Amino acid sequence: MTARDTSSEIEDRAAEWVARMELRELTPAEQAQLESWIAGDRRRLGALVRGQAIVTSFGARLDDTPQPVIPADELPQPRSAVFSRRGALFAGFAALGAVGIGISTLRPFASTAYATEIGEIRRITLEDGSVVTLNSGSRMTARLAGDQRHILLERGEALFRIAPDTGRPFAISAGGNTFTTSETLCSLRCISPREVRLSVLSGEVGVDAANHGGPHFRARRNQLVTITPARGVEIADVASEELEQETVWRSGKIAFSGDSLYHAAAEFARYNTTRIVVDDAAVGDLKITGLFDSNDPARFAEAVAGMFALEVKRVDDEIVLSAP
Structure with missing residues (x-):
């Protein structure tokens, strides 16, 4: 043996x-x-x-x-x-x-880098027919040659519609993890250099979280996988509607469902150079639910101020929300 x-x-x-x-x-x-x-x-x-x-x-x-x-x-x-x-x-x-x-x-097989600026969303069709939609402030490197299909997602977020090819598995590296599939619709987000979230909208994705001490497993449709150094691998079965909220950014939207105002401010910062600033912990902990335009932090701030009777002040490139 x-x-x-x-x-x-x-x-x-x-x-x-x-x-x-x-x-x-x-x-x-x-x-x-x-x-x-x-x-x-x-x-x-x-x-x-x-x-x-x-x-x-x-x-x-x-x-x-x-x-x-x-x-x-x-x-x-x-x-x-x-x-x-x-x-x-x-x-x-x-x-x-x-x-x-x-x-x-060094590279006989060329790699091609793609990146988006803050506020830019880019749709990329790769040589194999796969389509990648790159979210704001993201960067990836694609390497497709021979029997290899490989993406390195260095930062940000991307939606992958993988062209079927069982002879050439499509591998995506992000945050020290490897995600492998032959045909799927999924999104990956690098929340931090070592924190990654995978959303599987269709098909299956093989997950190798070796750098986080996790086993190899297959994530299936309507599963949300979060990998962090502190908590390891977490798998959640979610409704299709909830999972679709993970990709509303493709339409220039941000969806919140009981999220804190602190979290909402951080999300708007991904798409805008104008920042929402919350200078009070009680205000920052307020819960937000709704669908908003990702490129209009001012309108969002006004809407939140109206809901919770907050004060809004514009200072240079900052929108400050505070209690009256």
Whole structure:
């Protein structure tokens, strides 16, 4: 009986594959080996995608100017014969330097970055026919080549309508987690660098929350998955109507259902440079329910002031709500 690989061994092997793919295109034999390796353990695809996300994120931040080549003998040497995930990727970079290739030429399979400004919503059709709607103040990097379909959601929020292709699973990395599907309609929001919320509107999504100590599982239609360092993985079954509120931003709206005024102010800040400021805890804890235009914080403030008999004051780029 073959011993099951540890998570560390899987991460190390995945890093070796990523480094090899960054150096050159895999041969047919190597591609077959990779597919066989992935099929042998459901944790392996997630590890491979996380490794690719490291490189994609690194590459997306490089500018187009030539980068100096660092001689291999000047690079720090690993402390042991066992490569860590980062060490394996670093070894790949060192190999490039040894043959005189600049780091700026790392990516044989190009990545494309997309971003939105505050108040902008952008609809993007990818090469495979998948459609991504990118919310305000968001950024993602797409990498579609060969049998790979991968998105790194670096910040913000996006709605994904994934084109069906069972031979090429679609993997999304966000907050150190991996979400894999072949056909679905789902949204992902990076609430913070390590806090992510997944809403599944149709289909199923495989969730690998390894960085948060969570198991691999499948999220299904009408499920809301929240992953945080403090609480781990939380799964909730919700009504379709409630889940649809998660994506009303596509229509330029914000929906609240018993949310605090503090929360509402933070949500409006995602879409506007004019900020709503609440200077009183009692006011901030007031509960808001309703559907509002995301680009009109002034009208929202006036409506709330009318409901709760608050004072509204405009100071430069701030709208201050306070008790009378």
